[in-house]
Amino acid sequence: MKAITSAASTKKSRLAAIWSAWSKYKYLYLLMLPGFIWYLIYKYLPMYGLIIAFKNFNFAKGIWGSPWVGLAHFEFLFSYPDFYRIVKNTIMMNVYELLFSFPAPIILALLLNELKNIVFKRWIQTIVYFPHFLSWVVFGGIVIQLLSPNEGLVNQIRTAFGLDTIHFMVMSDYFRPTIITSLILKESGWGAIIYLAALSSIDPEQYEAATIDGANRWHKLLHITIPGIRNTIILLLILKIGTMLDYGFEQIYVMYNPSVYDVGDVLSTYIYRIGLQDARFSLTTAIGLFQSVIGFVLIWSANRVARRFSDNSLW
Template identity: 50%
Template structure:
């Protein structure tokens, strides 16, 4: 009986092998492709279409116009009709003393923001995480988030009044102590300090969101074990909390380094004035003046393209270094 069943099974095996060896149809390949997931979950795909259209129109669409950085753009001739000049505008960049000054200002201000601004949300998140009163913790979070949603146009007006040498509360306090008032927004020695301080204040609370989310993912048992072993609160932060934040800190650092050459146009444009151009004029404001005010569209595009290429190199370099140091990175 068993022998007969085994023979019958052996006779069926070639047929099964034939079926299994049959090449997959187009329908089978389609169902196992990545694009099928978008079709299968078409309603979820529809939800991300606005974001895709936004980046397609406002991020990738303008790439077409980058070619005017290599042309002597004329409005009446159009992009295609304008004369090709190659790298002439890029050569002009390094021949202009004003561009070198602006480039140094951008790097210095960005480094200040990185040195003092990058650790600020990490420290603030650690402090919030140690609070035991939930209602007070939520209140502090809400208050700290609020400045992020206020535009620099409004904040610039507030800071202008707040730092005013005549009616500003800080200068009133300074004068009451017997010192001369300080023109914070018109003094080259103080303007960069104002930029860095106001930038940290505005985005401090918003920057803590990612770190608080990472803190919530740390296993509470690790804290209990550390506490049983006699670790103090500071030691628990050092040996449990911070190692749990390393992946997030690394990724945020890579992204921040990639933005070092960038600057906050809204902030600088609304706070600076000709008196502090020597220390406050940055690449974005310089591009604005050269492109829209002086109507040198090709030169302004060359400045913007140069800045973006440096940002790309810095992101790639920072990610490679991060991967070598602790195996964490963007990709």
């Protein structure tokens, strides 16, 4: 009897605490309401369409009227030779991005943080931020023009030095480096904003104390600056690992062509071709579900590792 009474009182105290928090922060919760509604409409309600992956979807019959096929689409995917090539391309592109593009904003933020001339620093920030606001259609077109074998600036410089012209956009060996380099040029400045914000939260007295102790800039970087943004790096790294089977559609679609499908065709472009162009919606939904499941496993695993080796994680 005492246990029941204790459980009832505990439940009442929890409800009272929830009501107290709601009363105290009700306006903040109301500000969060539009975000919750957006996620509900655009993230959770579309999950209803996942059943298409287990059906032979037909527009005329609708989702519920289309016949069930079970795991037939998944069996087709895992027995389709090109599917493994496309998955490999997607993973390789993300690995290259993780190795070269992910550190670029960190390095840029650290360099900008060392600039003492405020006017010069703002000019540099404006220059490196600007490419982010260009669409991939525009920026990709600029890259293609620069690498053009006939009129491109890069090949003109090579020709001036007596080197052979390179067809960058149609050669598989150069396609991935071109994609990663263009991504770094376009997004590094924008990505550095997050790290600059993290750097601004470091207590300046730590640098003053280090200077008194005789530390140089390298020592300050290793023992104050990088540890100060470590949590931010870990969080963004976890989120990046969770998208290892998803690579930006716009960039690849603008810059690739059939001659580099062997290294440039990723899951997002493959879904576009067979989903919208060939109208095989059930198959593309199966691919999307496969991506989501693997992404969840990756982000959960990365979070577990982060919790084990550091004091920071997503949850």
